Amino acid sequence: MGAGLAMAPGDIAFKSNFATFDEKTGVVTSRRADRHFEEEGPILCAALDKMKLPSYPEYEVTVSKASRQYRRSQTHCKRCQRIIQRDSKILVAHPLNQNVPPKAKNIANIVLLRGCGIRIEVPAFEKNHGLRPCMVAPTKIIAGLGLSLGIDILEAPGATGDYRTLLTSKATAIANALSAPVRACPNVFVPGEDEHKPGVSDGYDFGFLHVKAIDDVGHDKATVFKVKGLEAVDKAIGQLARLLWEAESAGQFQFFLCVTEDHSTPG
CATH class of the missing domain: 3.40.720.10 (Alkaline Phosphatase, subunit A)
Structure with missing residues (x-):
């Protein structure tokens, strides 16, 4: 909610960050693609926002950029796995990553989901x-x-x-x-x-x-x-x-x- 997503009680969100992984080995080589992501972060978030999951068409993933933090709503391990896979496919093909000179910096080709939280109902x-x-x-x-x-x-x-x-x-x-x-x-x-x-x-x-x-x-x-x-x-x-x-x-x-x-x- 603090990142701008309207959440109802029961909705969940992840604190996430753009990371770099080796596409051949599947190993994350840098858990933060870039410490300062003020310019590119919103662009990549916009590319992922309102993403649909073909395996789960009834769900939609929303993404919001907030300083160094991101929020997205979704649940269940298999669905989270699909989110990560879908994120990576979109990010790898994004022009920001396609135009990065070799060894210039770590590219943002995956999103790590962490810090899962739920909108709870508590007394005001x-x-x-x-x-x-x-x-x-x-x-x-x-x-x-x-x-x-x-x-x-x-x-x-x-x-x-x-x-x-x-x-x-x-x-x-x-x-x-x-x-x-x-x-x-x-x-x-x-x-x-x-x-x-x-x-x-x-x-x-x-x-x-x-x-x-x-x-x-x-x-x-x-x-x-x-x-x-x-x-x-x-x-x-x-x-x-x-x-x-x-x-x-x-x-x-x-x-x-x-x-x-x-x-x-x-x-």
Whole structure:
């Protein structure tokens, strides 16, 4: 859902990535065809989207590009095998792969399906806690979890799921959403729709801001960028605190700010 696919309870999706395999041996030689796939990823996703499976004509595979993550709906091992085979046939014949110079880079000739998840039915966050919730979460897995709980996903221009994200935009979006109507509330993301819709005009009671960048640089073993990333996050937290303090000083709000982590990072 976080990647833009409208899912009903019971639907399943895969976190997937383009990979490279040896067509002669069938062995995957690189689990990521390219770490940075911003330009070619959407093109290849479009080639696979709405794919039909001749063996299972009643099913359709939908694909969405989201930063470095992909979602597709389908179930059952044999059907998954057919998806992978069909994906590979389409990718091998795609002009982007046909025109790759020898040894230039790993070609994307297969899609690895992993991280299978299901749209579950759970009580809404607001029902359980009595608070209207919102979040800024460009990382699509996190956004999908939020949507499952009925949490509005705020629009934050320039915010991404990697370490080129605009942290100031994230802080501003959360602060504006929590201090509306004093500040204009951002629009919110709706799965399956191209356009965003207006957020709650009189504001939210709870905001969650997720930062993925530090995890990314840790996995990339980019120590220098990790230090710079932590410094940038520290600065963004200060910006958020100031925006909330300014709204609170107007006498209409009282905020509590919690900074925490969900796991340690390598590097």
